[in-house]
Each structure stands twice: as C-alpha cells, then as structure tokens.
Amino acid sequence: MANILVTGGAGFIGSNFVHYLIGNTDHHVTVLDALTYAGNLASLSDLPEDRLTFVKGNITDAPLVDELFSKADAVVHYAAESHNDNSLDNPRPFLDTNIVGTFTLLEAARKHDTRLHHISTDEVYGDLELDDPERFTESTPYNPSSPYSSTKAGSDLLVRAWVRSFGVRATLSNCSNNYGPYQHVEKFIPRQITNVIRGIQPKLYGAGENVRDWIHADDHSSAVLTILDKGVIGETYLIGADGEKNNKDVIELILQLMGQPKDAYEHVTDRAGHDLRYAIDFTKLRTELGWTPRYGDFEAGLAATIQWYRDNEAWWAPAKDGVEAFYAARGQ
Numbered sequence: 001m002a003n004i005l006v007t008g009g010a011g012f013i014g015s016n017f018v019h020y021l022i023g024n025t026d027h028h029v030t031v032l033d034a035l036t037y038a039g040n041l042a043s044l045s046d047l048p049e050d051r052l053t054f055v056k057g058n059i060t061d062a063p064l065v066d067e068l069f070s071k072a073d074a075v076v077h078y079a080a081e082s083h084n085d086n087s088l089d090n091p092r093p094f095l096d097t098n099i100v101g102t103f104t105l106l107e108a109a110r111k112h113d114t115r116l117h118h119i120s121t122d123e124v125y126g127d128l129e130l131d132d133p134e135r136f137t138e139s140t141p142y143n144p145s146s147p148y149s150s151t152k153a154g155s156d157l158l159v160r161a162w163v164r165s166f167g168v169r170a171t172l173s174n175c176s177n178n179y180g181p182y183q184h185v186e187k188f189i190p191r192q193i194t195n196v197i198r199g200i201q202p203k204l205y206g207a208g209e210n211v212r213d214w215i216h217a218d219d220h221s222s223a224v225l226t227i228l229d230k231g232v233i234g235e236t237y238l239i240g241a242d243g244e245k246n247n248k249d250v251i252e253l254i255l256q257l258m259g260q261p262k263d264a265y266e267h268v269t270d271r272a273g274h275d276l277r278y279a280i281d282f283t284k285l286r287t288e289l290g291w292t293p294r295y296g297d298f299e300a301g302l303a304a305t306i307q308w309y310r311d312n313e314a315w316w317a318p319a320k321d322g323v324e325a326f327y328a329a330r331g332q
C-alpha cells in the first residue's frame with residue numbers, strides 16, 4: 001500500500017481519479033485542493049474515511065507542499081485553472097496555479113525525489129483542420145492558442161526541464177476532452193444537460209463545427225494509473241479514445257437523449273480564438289504500455305452522464321445561476 005498525493009482531487013477529473021484509485025487499488029489517497037469555485041468536497045463525500053485524507057491548501061504554498069511530498073510515495077498533479085472561457089476573461093489565476101503551482105510541486109519533487117505524474121491536455125498542440133488526416137502525437141510541436149492552454153504548455157515544459165536538469169522522476173500525459181460525472185456546469189456537456197433540465201435553451205458557440213475528441217473520465221483514470229505503474233520516466237503519453245465529434249452533433253444527441261426536439265438550441269457568440277479540432281493518436285500508450293479505453297460507446301456514456309446530472313441536482317444547482325450570468329454577460 002502506498003500513499004498517493006492527488007492535487008486537484010476535488011475537481012472533475014481529479015475526483016473521478018480518486019474514486020478510481022480507491023475502487024481499484026489498496027492505496028491510501030491524500031488530496032490537496034484549494035477548493036476554488038471548481039472544487040467541491042461533495043465529489044468525495046461517499047468515499048471511505050480511512051482511505052482518504054483531505055487537505056485544503058494551495059499548490060503554490062511551498063511549505064505545505066514540501067510537508068505533503070515528504071510523506072507521499074507518488075504524486076499525481078491535476079490541480080489547475082481549467083476553463084478556456086475564464087482564461088479569456090481573467091488570465092492571472094492561470095499563471096499563478098498552472099505555472100507557479102507546477103513549479104512549486106517540481107521543487108518539492110526534486111528535494112524529496114518523489115515520483116510525479118503531471119496531467120496535461122491535448123490543447124498544448126493547438127488545433128487541426130477538419131480535413132487534416134493527421135492527429136496529435138507525442139512529437140507534434142507545441143502551439144497553444146489560449147491563456148489556459150499556453151499556461152498548461154508552460155507547465156509541461158517546466159516538468160520536462162526538471163526531469164532533464166535535475167533528474168526529477170516525472171512522467172506526463174496529455175489527454176483529450178473528458179466527460180462524465182462531477183464535471184462543473186461551466187463546461188460544454190454539463191452546461192447543456194443542466195440547461196435542458198432547467199428549461200433553458202442549450203447554447204452552441206458559432207456554427208458548432210468545432211470537433212472535440214471525447215473520452216470518459218474513467219478511461220482517463222485507468223490510463224493515468226497505467227502510466228504511474230509502467231510509464232518510463234521523462235516520457236510523455238497521449239491519452240484518447242477515438243471519440244471525435246463536432247459540437248453540433250453532441251448538442252443534438254443531448255437533446256435527443258433528453259426527449260427534446262433536436263433543433264431546440266441557439267447559436268451564441270463564438271469563443272475568441274476558438275480551436276477548431278483536437279484529435280489524439282494514442283498508439284504509444286497502447287503499444288508501449290498495453291492500455292486500451294473501455295468506454296467505446298459515447299451515446300451510452302452520455303446517457304449515463306445525463307442520468308447522473310438528473311440524480312444529483314443538489315451537487316450542481318449552487319453553481320448554475322452564477323455560471324449562466326457569467327455567460328450572459330459575454331453574449332454566450
């Protein structure tokens with residue numbers, strides 16, 4: 001049994017990973033999370049207390065990070081400011097958390113020789129044309145578009161530099177768009193599901209041709225655990241599940257699964273600098289570490305996610321009005 005420190009474990013993907021770790025290993029989990037607007041302790045409330053220690057704190061707090069690293073066998077780093085639209089509104093917290101926060105963890109990993117896995121995104125590679133036959137691979141050049149993705153790219157480069165310069169034992173992964181339970185209502189899929197539940201028209205940015213490569217959060221978790229167990233230090237692994245879909249098709253599928261006419265949505269102001277298409281080639285993870293995704297059926301996964309939001313209104317309702325007011329002020 002090991003003590004795994006999970007930063008950002010009260011957020012969307014982090015909390016799914018904590019559930020996955022507790023359900024599939026005998027590790028003890030320590031969560032370090034600042035409980036920003038995006039963190040929610042209720043996402044961890046059904047877990048056994050003897051398996052989980054929660055620490056409310058900031059990843060930029062060097063003494064706290066140092067103390068937690070001294071007691072951790074491995075660290076998985078999810079904590080981030082994660083929403084592109086927020087980064088267009090107020091970039092500063094993205095630099096503080098994503099850049100300075102990652103730097104703070106790297107210094108602690110260096111001091112304690114702690115195994116670290118850094119979670120990142122396919123957005124560091126920029127975007128692809130709709131008809132481009134290529135997909136992102138581990139050797140695609142970095143070309144981020146937004147304040148969010150540029151700070152994630154910066155954090156990745158810090159990790160690579162600390163591996164090379166100081167011998168820090170780190171791996172990296174860059175994953176495509178996740179969906180599943182516990183995702184904040186600011187994000188595309190939960191926003192539209194909760195709009196329908198509330199009787200608000202779903203909102204599609206621009207024409208909705210933009211393509212995202214969807215993966216279930218549990219598949220992301222199993223891939224991260226595989227990399228933590230078998231990944232080669234210093235290596236980057238792309239995580240995806242062959243889930244490319246355009247936003248218009250996803251919104252229509254949500255409406256159909258929720259018993260609404262499939263055109264019952266509105267087009268709103270497009271995102272500034274909106275990336276057109278992301279697509280992941282995860283051959284390296286499949287062939288070198290033997291990982292494969294288990295959630296092949298997007299429609300079934302989406303239906304289960306819709307049911308989760310129907311069953312857990314108390315989890316998302318407190319954030320809903322504020323999120324819609326933020327978007328309304330932006331014409332979105």
Ligand code: NAD
Binds near residue numbers: 036
């Ligand atoms: P999220 O916004 O839902 O959760 C982020 C969590 O980090 C929250 O619990 C928040 O309280 C915490 N946090 C933020 N700043 C902190 C700080 N300074 N100190 C401590 N805790 C802090 O994000 P998410 O969607 O779960 O994303 C998690 C990670 O996965 C991020 O690194 C993100 O870049 C990456 N990622 C996300 C996706 C996706 O589709 N959501 C895809 C690929 C990669």
Ligand code: TDX
Binds near residue numbers: 186247
């Ligand atoms: O109301 C909306 N309408 C809409 O059309 C919202 C909120 C979004 N969109 C579009 C924008 C994107 O093309 O849907 C797509 C998905 O949007 P988001 O959920 O904001 O995700 P995205 O910007 O693709 O980034 C996500 O995946 C990669 C995560 O938020 C990032 O943290 C991750 O790195």
